[in-house]
Amino acid sequence: MFGESIKRKEDPRLLRGEGSYVDDIDMPGALHAAFLRSPAARARITSIDTTVAAAMPGVVKIYTADDLGDLDMDLPLLIPHPSMRPKTQRPLARDDVFYVGQAIAMVVATDRYLAEDAAGAIDFELDNLAVELGLDAALAPDAPVVHEDLGDNLAADLVMNEGDPDGAFERADHIVEIEVTVDRSTAAPMECRAIAARFDRLTGDLLVYDTTQAPISIRGGLASILDLDEDRVRVIAPDVGGGFGQKVMQFYPDELLVPLAAIELDRPVKFTEDRTENFISSNHERTQIHRIKLAAMNDGEVIGLVDSLVHDTGAFIPYGIAVAQVAASVIGGPYRIPNIGTHLKCVYTPTVPVSPYRGAGRPHACFALERAMDQLALDLGLDRWEIRRRNLIAADEFPYHREGLIFATGTPVIMDSGEYHESLDKLEEAIDVAGFEAKRAEAMAEGKYLGLGLGFYVEVTGVGPYEGGQIRVHPITGKVYVNTGLTGQGQGHETVYAQIVSDVLSCSVDDVIVTEGDTGVFDWGVATFASRAAVVSGSAIHKSAKLVREQIIEAAANMLESSAEDIVLEDGKAFVNGVPDRPVGFAAIATASNPLRYSFSESSQVATQFAPASQHDGPPLAEGAHPGLEATDYFSPEQDTWASGVHAAIVEIDPVTLDINIDRYVLVHDCGRMINPAIVEGQISGGVASGMGGAFYERINYDDDGNLTNASFMEFLMPYATEVPHMEMHHLETPSPLNPLGMKGVGEAGTIPVAQVIASAIDDALSHLGTSPILHVPTSPSMIHEKLVEAGHLVEE
Amino acid sequence: MKPAPFDYIAASSVAEAARARADSDYSVLLAGGQSLIPTMNFRLAQPDVVIDLSRVSELRTLEVDHSWVRVAAMVTQQKTELDPAVKAANPLIAETLARVAHPAIRSRGTVAGSIAHADGAAELPALLTTLDGEVTAVSSRGSRTISAEDLFEFHLTTTLEEDELISEVRFPVLAPGAGYAFDEFARRHGDFALAGVCVALTLQDGNCESIAIGACGIGSRPVRLREAEAALMGGTINDEEIAAAQEAARGYVTTETDMTTTQAYRRHLLAGLVGRTVRTAAARARGGE
Amino acid sequence: MALTDASNTVNVELKVNGKAVNADVDPRLLLSDYLRHELRLTGTHVGCEQGVCGCCTVHIDGHPARSCLTLVGQLDGSEIRTVEDLAGADGQLHVVQEAFHNNHALQCGFCTPGFLMSIVGHIEHEENPDLSDEGIRDAISGNLCRCTGYQNIVSAVREAIEGSDR
Numbered sequence A: 001m002f003g004e005s006i007k008r009k010e011d012p013r014l015l016r017g018e019g020s021y022v023d024d025i026d027m028p029g030a031l032h033a034a035f036l037r038s039p040a041a042r043a044r045i046t047s048i049d050t051t052v053a054a055a056m057p058g059v060v061k062i063y064t065a066d067d068l069g070d071l072d073m074d075l076p077l078l079i080p081h082p083s084m085r086p087k088t089q090r091p092l093a094r095d096d097v098f099y100v101g102q103a104i105a106m107v108v109a110t111d112r113y114l115a116e117d118a119a120g121a122i123d124f125e126l127d128n129l130a131v132e133l134g135l136d137a138a139l140a141p142d143a144p145v146v147h148e149d150l151g152d153n154l155a156a157d158l159v160m161n162e163g164d165p166d167g168a169f170e171r172a173d174h175i176v177e178i179e180v181t182v183d184r185s186t187a188a189p190m191e192c193r194a195i196a197a198r199f200d201r202l203t204g205d206l207l208v209y210d211t212t213q214a215p216i217s218i219r220g221g222l223a224s225i226l227d228l229d230e231d232r233v234r235v236i237a238p239d240v241g242g243g244f245g246q247k248v249m250q251f252y253p254d255e256l257l258v259p260l261a262a263i264e265l266d267r268p269v270k271f272t273e274d275r276t277e278n279f280i281s282s283n284h285e286r287t288q289i290h291r292i293k294l295a296a297m298n299d300g301e302v303i304g305l306v307d308s309l310v311h312d313t314g315a316f317i318p319y320g321i322a323v324a325q326v327a328a329s330v331i332g333g334p335y336r337i338p339n340i341g342t343h344l345k346c347v348y349t350p351t352v353p354v355s356p357y358r359g360a361g362r363p364h365a366c367f368a369l370e371r372a373m374d375q376l377a378l379d380l381g382l383d384r385w386e387i388r389r390r391n392l393i394a395a396d397e398f399p400y401h402r403e404g405l406i407f408a409t410g411t412p413v414i415m416d417s418g419e420y421h422e423s424l425d426k427l428e429e430a431i432d433v434a435g436f437e438a439k440r441a442e443a444m445a446e447g448k449y450l451g452l453g454l455g456f457y458v459e460v461t462g463v464g465p466y467e468g469g470q471i472r473v474h475p476i477t478g479k480v481y482v483n484t485g486l487t488g489q490g491q492g493h494e495t496v497y498a499q500i501v502s503d504v505l506s507c508s509v510d511d512v513i514v515t516e517g518d519t520g521v522f523d524w525g526v527a528t529f530a531s532r533a534a535v536v537s538g539s540a541i542h543k544s545a546k547l548v549r550e551q552i553i554e555a556a557a558n559m560l561e562s563s564a565e566d567i568v569l570e571d572g573k574a575f576v577n578g579v580p581d582r583p584v585g586f587a588a589i590a591t592a593s594n595p596l597r598y599s600f601s602e603s604s605q606v607a608t609q610f611a612p613a614s615q616h617d618g619p620p621l622a623e624g625a626h627p628g629l630e631a632t633d634y635f636s637p638e639q640d641t642w643a644s645g646v647h648a649a650i651v652e653i654d655p656v657t658l659d660i661n662i663d664r665y666v667l668v669h670d671c672g673r674m675i676n677p678a679i680v681e682g683q684i685s686g687g688v689a690s691g692m693g694g695a696f697y698e699r700i701n702y703d704d705d706g707n708l709t710n711a712s713f714m715e716f717l718m719p720y721a722t723e724v725p726h727m728e729m730h731h732l733e734t735p736s737p738l739n740p741l742g743m744k745g746v747g748e749a750g751t752i753p754v755a756q757v758i759a760s761a762i763d764d765a766l767s768h769l770g771t772s773p774i775l776h777v778p779t780s781p782s783m784i785h786e787k788l789v790e791a792g793h794l795v796e797e
Numbered sequence B: 001m002k003p004a005p006f007d008y009i010a011a012s013s014v015a016e017a018a019r020a021r022a023d024s025d026y027s028v029l030l031a032g033g034q035s036l037i038p039t040m041n042f043r044l045a046q047p048d049v050v051i052d053l054s055r056v057s058e059l060r061t062l063e064v065d066h067s068w069v070r071v072a073a074m075v076t077q078q079k080t081e082l083d084p085a086v087k088a089a090n091p092l093i094a095e096t097l098a099r100v101a102h103p104a105i106r107s108r109g110t111v112a113g114s115i116a117h118a119d120g121a122a123e124l125p126a127l128l129t130t131l132d133g134e135v136t137a138v139s140s141r142g143s144r145t146i147s148a149e150d151l152f153e154f155h156l157t158t159t160l161e162e163d164e165l166i167s168e169v170r171f172p173v174l175a176p177g178a179g180y181a182f183d184e185f186a187r188r189h190g191d192f193a194l195a196g197v198c199v200a201l202t203l204q205d206g207n208c209e210s211i212a213i214g215a216c217g218i219g220s221r222p223v224r225l226r227e228a229e230a231a232l233m234g235g236t237i238n239d240e241e242i243a244a245a246q247e248a249a250r251g252y253v254t255t256e257t258d259m260t261t262t263q264a265y266r267r268h269l270l271a272g273l274v275g276r277t278v279r280t281a282a283a284r285a286r287g288g289e
Numbered sequence C: 001m002a003l004t005d006a007s008n009t010v011n012v013e014l015k016v017n018g019k020a021v022n023a024d025v026d027p028r029l030l031l032s033d034y035l036r037h038e039l040r041l042t043g044t045h046v047g048c049e050q051g052v053c054g055c056c057t058v059h060i061d062g063h064p065a066r067s068c069l070t071l072v073g074q075l076d077g078s079e080i081r082t083v084e085d086l087a088g089a090d091g092q093l094h095v096v097q098e099a100f101h102n103n104h105a106l107q108c109g110f111c112t113p114g115f116l117m118s119i120v121g122h123i124e125h126e127e128n129p130d131l132s133d134e135g136i137r138d139a140i141s142g143n144l145c146r147c148t149g150y151q152n153i154v155s156a157v158r159e160a161i162e163g164s165d166r
């Protein structure tokens, strides 16, 4: 099954409308929460009066910071780092608000309509303070500060170096220096975040459904913050409608307050964000300014790179410097640049906090580096493909070490494997670079502008620390149950894990049932992020499956009175080699492996027809043995795996609208061995679509006062099908040496190079008119217009 | 995002709706709800009274006579777009409607609702303005006709009185052989346009005998580009005249530069769309002669 | 989610997935909330409550429409069809559902019911559906998907149209 594009196991229920997303889960008698959120970016709360609101129909309780007792505290700092001056927010604002959208009060009422009515009736007054949203300006000495006790807006400052960048710049024939800006965006999963909690006063059990990507961690946090026994708290991430990083952030205030209210009010409580709330209070990402310099020799060899990046972390830094550190550590991309200097600064601004969104720093780094490579090619009069070819790390240079740069997980950069040159060659041929100039000339003759762009990227994936996989064979049905701790948000884990297991155990994929993200079932593990699920959980499940396979073979050998070497597994059954007509099924083997007193199932009748599954003396269960067929194992990667790829596009620019039309979008991608190519292609395609958003459409707009002016799908331009190109995909499968199945992650890949590809294509189409390069994304027809005016090609009165 | 409470009146006739309108201080009419309900969901609109027109059967007629396409207030955009008689009488209507939102919005949204909503970027007000259409406004005081020119006051504001409602929208039938075109540019398919242009013209012996050019998205209300029309009137619609019309069009853009779009870009866009639509309309007129 | 205010209700007769329903509801109740929380037809999803994302698309009197932009009170005498009604009584998936399954046209599945209802409506009403990439993209352009990048949805629509007996 490994390597086959089988249809997904999760589809039928989702297609029938029978998925169970958090808001779908029925909790009879549930109350519903709504929040009063700050309308100001930075302000002092001078009064809050809930009297009128509390008396409104249906209202059960209104919480403000004063009602939270011990929970009125700073929320946890998830990923500490010595470079930081960390600030995290409180569940509900106390005294001050720090961004538009910050929760001030939570209303719990009998339904959401009434909860919103009451939230709107809370009387409060704010005293507005000065704000500064520009990153450079916010770092200036006289800028208004977000956190007064810090004295300035610097949230973190970190230098990482590899080799001798200064020396390289002294030696260089040529130096390129550019400044690029990537604007703020947001993950915008189609399902907003939601949480539902129920507390059982008699047993003390707290049951929480949460759209989180990290249920185990939420469970631990809830238990410790609410002072509950960890085993009494069960957190389930059921079907989740996309996450893309936004849902790995924890704790959002509601994730704590909804369970709190369920306990205190002794009623189930539900909260489902609406789209506005998702825009103004769930984490954003993307704004970074990179000032990047390349030191090159005349033949195009890049011998040094220095990047100084400023990262907008929003009003708080709960997820640490992860996004900025990813960007800094991958800034060398796929190139053999031996000397690299990075300096990152994180800046507090009075805006929604920032944590990873699909790509998490990789798209920013790729944009900065690849724009600089294009500029270098232009300066040296070299072809854009050729300059890349001259600098790509060769296949025989792996593992490639850049240990002065530390990735956000704390591991040094060691790139495991890749076939970068082959990727580039393959793409050059697939998009027919040789034939492009003729096409361009043809288009020009019709008054159209045509450009070709490309972007190369690497994707760090499959990061540690570890994940686990538990496998057990059900004694009645013989079905194989697989449990792992991380979660899915649409990536098809149920199917790919089943493929892995079905191969090892030789059973049907249909008989493998995967459960993930339910701490009541399996509660060791970390979370879904950094394209790690297939690699880390997949490898753990593979290891566990091999253990179960041994158990099955040993038991079957005993039952069939043969030796283990002679046992063949096929289609959920075992038989002695050459005797396929006397098989024993997994159900009977599992039953026989469990010394039971009672017989109640068909499989126990079957099992009695064979010899005992275990040959040992003494009590029914041998010392040290466990009943049934079951194993749990873990995988902890020694290093991260590095996927890669290169995309190119031919883009036409309409002279009237200055809109882009993508004639062809072609990509070559390498994520090691693919478990299910259709699922891989789906991941890439979705990634490219978000990348198109970041290249040309999606920008979160804050005005100078810190108001988010486009907090809706009407104005935040997430692309429809009409704005996303058809993609032609080619694959390489360079196996990773770091895990037994040779896999690498793919979740974020598609997104990474798109802004570069589009910018590079637009430049290529227009530069003959004298336009300056696109160094700021997302770009737009209006921005292209400005470039044409600047170049004197269009005249503006 | 749920609507705030309101008093709900399910009117069963125009008269009843008009009476309800007269009786309340802050009422809104609910037609297809495709503009009103989003604003209520966001609680940007919190009316005291909502007068639902969905049960008023007399407002569901769609008729074509020799001078007018008559669209009663509860006729949906989709029904109007797909009606063969409407298409025959004035194909510009369907061409323009196809650019309004998405099919799943047009199946509920009404033509009259869009006119009454009077969004400066909306296509239908520009269409009505271009064609010199009109509406019938009804109140318990009686009824009156308001021409497109007099109807649109400002973004989201018409000259309807507080107690009035639109019972019918009328678009003139296009003259036989007339050329027409609608084109617009929106960042995403189905979005409100950054600029849109509507053209109807007739030729007599190859010369432009009549022409109307209207635009949306460029100001706080739909605009007739009279100077652009003048540049083409009487001529053969050649490249030079079109260039003059395009130049003249630029000056009509009053939407200021905002966070995403400069005014200069909108001028460029408008001029380009004028060129495209005039060429298409002229070609259709020539083909039809 | 209970009725919000018993003193101010509107009574409507509807058919939902072929079954007659008499609803006595608060006039501000959105069809999306009514379907999801009162009839427990949770296949209809809510992504924006503004008409843009299309997740909540159902059929009203045979035409795709946004349930988040419709008050239950407006629907007296209407027929509503939701995603739960697409598969046959025998459980057989609708051709469009089948085509989505064959083409890996869904990932998280949150947008899927809305796409299905839009596409089924499109196929039912369009006499000569355009099978070009561009034509299909136009037809599905009122629905947002954050996961798939649309490519496989386009393939699924093509397969469904080619495969349906028209």
Ligand SMILES: Cc1cc2nc3c(=O)[nH]c(=O)nc-3n(C[C@H](O)[C@H](O)[C@H](O)COP(=O)(O)OP(=O)(O)OC[C@H]3O[C@@H](n4cnc5c(N)ncnc54)[C@H](O)[C@@H]3O)c2cc1C
Pocket (backbone or CB within 6 Å): B028, B029, B030, B031, B032, B033, B034, B035, B036, B037, B038, B073, B099, B100, B101, B102, B105, B108, B109, B110, B111, B112, B113, B114, B115, B116, B117, B119, B121, B122, B123, B124, B160, B164, B165, B166, B167, B190, B191, B192, B193, C050, C051, C052
């Ligand atoms: C996602 C989305 C995209 C859209 N894109 C576009 C677009 O590109 N272009 C565009 O033009 N529109 C667009 N619209 C708006 C859509 O066309 C609306 O249907 C239309 O503007 C209003 O029609 P309605 O029948 O829904 O009116 P309603 O929403 O019911 O009413 C709108 C306003 O008009 C008033 N009103 C309604 N009927 C009457 C009447 N008979 N007399 C007096 N006042 C009345 C109401 O009180 C209300 O103030 C979009 C809507 C959505 C949700």
Ligand code: FES
Pocket (backbone or CB within 6 Å): C045, C046, C047, C048, C049, C050, C051, C052, C053, C054, C055, C056, C057, C066, C067, C068, C069
């Ligand atoms: S929820 Fe109705 S269109 Fe988004």
Ligand code: FES
Pocket (backbone or CB within 6 Å): A190, A241, A242, A490, C105, C106, C107, C108, C109, C110, C111, C112, C144, C145, C146, C147, C148
């Ligand atoms: S499949 Fe997740 S939004 Fe479409």
